[in-house]
Amino acid sequence: MKDVVEIVDVTLRDGIQNEKTFLDLDTKKRMLAAIIDAGATRIEITSFVNPARVPQMADAEALCADLPREGLRHIGLVLNHRGFARALEAGLDEVNYAIVLSDTFSQRNQGMTSAEGVALWHRLAAETRGRVGTNVTLAAAFGCPFEGEVPVARMIEVLEQVMEAAPDELTLADTIGVATPRDIEDRVGAVRARFPDLPIRLHLHNTRNTGLANAWAGYCAGVRSFDASLGGVGGCPFAPRATGNLPTEDLVYMFERSGIATGYDLDRAIAGAKALEVALGHPVPGMLMKAGGFPAPAGI
Template sequence: MYVNLPKNVTIIEVGPRDGLQNEQSFVDTDVKKEFIRLLAASGIKEMEITSFVSPKWVPQMRDAAEIVHTAPDGVRSIVLAPNRRGVDRVRETSVKSVAVFVGVSNTFNKKNINKPTKESMEELKPVISELKKKNYFVRACISTAFYCPYEGKIAESDTVSLCREFAEAGVDELSVADTIGMAVPTESFSLFSKVKKELPELMVAAHFHDTRKTALANIFAALQAGIDRFDTSAGGLGGCPFAPGATGNVATEDVVYMLQRMGIDTGIDLDKLTEAIDLIAPAVSRPINTGYYQLAGTSS
């Protein structure tokens, strides 16, 4: 008998941000806005909608200021900000949910934001404190929680330690990521069991990439470890510009289908979700061939 399976799961849709950030050809701003609207219409209640990063490094996000002005009602719209400059830009908008990020791996962190992990945390802590004083919802995205493309296997103790450090800094949620999609279910269950035991009161989301087609199995293992929040990307879009070999995030539609068949409610309408994927499919560089979408007979 399976244990710890929840009755409800929250899906945090990351397609508009993490899904599109690595696209080489700029996706039209109006298409992004409609994509976000359709995702919200499908029943998604939490979503990363864009990122306030340097257009020099992530040109796909250069329209962030325009995107946030059309954030859908009734949705927790989260904006990624890598540093104080990005956070200051977010504070000029009406968005009240911010995601910050740090890699467990020093090498990944240096490649990504040009600072080692410890230095990044020291800079982020006062920023997190300021955001909480202004009643922002703060999400901490922990990259390379299992493996790093440069350093290999990451020690569980290092990931748990960084999770604890973020919790002590006052964040509302942790998003713990298998950035390059190397984790397997035993590793998923082990790490998330430790994180939940260490931080039982904190919201924890699991973020899996499907590089080696283990993401659904890892989600099942995380469910049994007590996780009931998952980052997913409609159409399986995504990849990380600073993680060689990383492919798309696990597909929202495949996760929702699996959970619904297991009797776990997500509040998401798969038919309406498919409409959002239909819209974005012609605008991205690779065909969308996720399992549910293909079998729905609507793939491009």
């Protein structure tokens, strides 16, 4: 049997949150259908944030009101207690709460320090217990655009505080795309050494073209869950030059050609990426959507 990885689709959240072209509700629903058709079963569908700061997420409740459910799990990103309450009211399967590892970035992203973010997590964890699945994302886990390097010791210090109210899953986010394979190995290894039973997901940005190499390093380090977006769209509105998630179709190709099952159909993922490119009105970064899969032999 093949080994298996999970690809969590983040197209409709991180993928479009920084886009200038506004996608209306009908377009988002069409894209969701394409995402599901490609093979996604776990989808970060939206974020419950201030629409004045992130206009693309202004229709969060409307998008969540009529979601296809069978065989799917939908995730909502939350940054504060208000967002958390909205996510619960929307009836999603999971909440993903972000804690930024540097105070400067945390203040810009959430209006609180990292310590205040941890304290809020403890409150939210008590309120969510048994109601929905929980994930904590450690954002800027590999580096901060304002403070620079984020030591492994800092990551573990914050994680130990988080684990006083343990989430179901931890995501390590390379928010600004600075990680290298060695960084992935070191940080995943540090988490494994301290909390060996904690499921780890990786949220990798391809800003400096190391995303696929980092995903492979994560796989070799034992990670089996990865975030990706169609066409590699994405970026944080509050982090300078934080462009691009891993392209779903590129990640699918790498794993499937390596004998690792993803549950995705490459051709349908490519079709979804092309449809998103049309909807956004500009080229998107993915490469498989341009090159296609392994070419069929030429006729003799």
